[in-house]
Amino acid sequence: MDYFQLMVENMAMQPLGHLECFVKSAESGSFSAAARRLALTPAAVSKNVARLEASLGVRLFQRSTRKLTLTEGGERFLQQISAALTTLSDAVNDVSEQDKQPAGTLRVSMGQAFGRAYMVPLLDTFLRRYPAIVPDWRFENRQVDLIGEGFDAGIGGGLDLKPGVVARELGRIHIVAVASAAYMDDKPKPCSPSDLAAFDGIVRRASHTGRLNQYSLRNAAGDTAIADLQPRIIFDDPDAICQAALMGLGVALLPMPFAVPWLQTGALLRVLPGWSADVGPVSLYYPAKKLLPAKTRVFVDYVIEQFRERDFARLVQSEG
Structure with a gap:
């Protein structure tokens, strides 16, 4: 049996939190960025990754003051566990969220003027429907790395559709x-x-x-x-x-x-x-997961519903 297959089999013996810390650190390139995504301290993330390395008996990262770099072993381990970990995490979240009200911090990136004009007016009804969700919205006119920066969703035009991201067109x-x-x-x-x-x-x-x-x-x-x-x-x-x-x-x-x-x-x-x-679509972007967190799922459904009711797609096109 391949050494790395043994590592993957050992995955089931690792605390889920240790594996999540490793994957998020690999995706973002730093313990600090991973900590923000996981609502932990950088020290806690670093410690969890170190415990995972000790348990597996292999170094997963080369560490420097500037950034983290995956070792060859870390690269192979990430490739073999990331999809399985996502499925497992989604299943755990889905079970834990059943029969519960959607809750948590909802991180969304959007353009400044567009967000103020079209998204902020939707907040009142959304918050009354989902009082346990806390919007943490970033109004910024820049390209964001939705997954790498830990956003639950993004709204804008011309964002790079990277692997693992879905785009739902709101209008051209x-x-x-x-x-x-x-x-x-x-x-x-x-x-x-x-x-x-x-x-x-x-x-x-x-x-x-x-x-x-x-x-x-x-x-x-x-x-x-x-x-x-x-x-x-x-x-x-x-x-x-x-x-x-x-x-x-x-x-x-x-x-x-x-x-x-x-x-x-x-x-x-x-x-x-x-x-x-015609300069292209404005779209709603979110991670391509079979089991989205409830807070993200209801947000996506709500935005699409509201933009459809307001006939946004027709409104932003020129007919005369």
């Missing part, structure tokens, strides 16, 4: 040209995206590349053209761009989730009705 986001009625009052109406060059442009700089965003707009007939906005103001935040447009400072290309509330009130107008750019 369209970019549209908007301006205030006051700004457009004494100006000729543009007929095509190239006409936007005659207006003050409120443009966005992509925070991850440093480049100015440029969009190719399409109409119902299938014609496409570059939106030729001339930069008058440059921001890296869509909320600030929206505010500048409301102040009458120029024409902006805004994602529909930011523009919709103001289009509905008339504070903003569509400058090029019928033209838009």
Whole structure:
């Protein structure tokens, strides 16, 4: 029998907590990050991993002041136990949560403006349904490692769909040209995206590349053209761009989730009705587990239910 097969058989003899500390430390690359995910102290995680190594008789990590690195033995052990441990942990959690109210801290990552506008308003009903859940939401405009950073879920567009992560599309986001009625009052109406060059442009700089965003707009007939906005103001935040447009400072290309509330009130107008750019979906991301923790399962179900009831998918697309 292979030595590592013996190690795996010994898995059943190890406390589940020791194995979880090892797997989470391997996934995150540090005892501190694993401790945050497991609600333990870094010292406790380190001690549990050391006990596991002593019991197995093999060193699983090379330790340094900067990070943990799996040894060859640690790599093989992780590959052989991680799936089985996940299944076992899920089964234990599922049994323990049966007939109990969903509870615990719910860690979710989401974009700042999107989260404030579309997620925070859902909290009241959610908390009344599930009073034992404590939302711990991070509002940040960055790519997150959902599993590596220990999030229960994430909401956004363009996240990397890594192995072990599921994405549920909430709607496809369209970019549209908007301006205030006051700004457009004494100006000729543009007929095509190239006409936007005659207006003050409120443009966005992509925070991850440093480049100015440029969009190719399409109409119902299938014609496409570059939106030729001339930069008058440059921001890296869509909320600030929206505010500048409301102040009458120029024409902006805004994602529909930011523009919709103001289009509905008339504070903003569509400058090029019928033209838009599809920039992909906004999705709800969560770990691909057969048995999700109850807190995550009810959150996923609730978000999908609420976005469907509000017809979000239609709302954030441009139809005219």
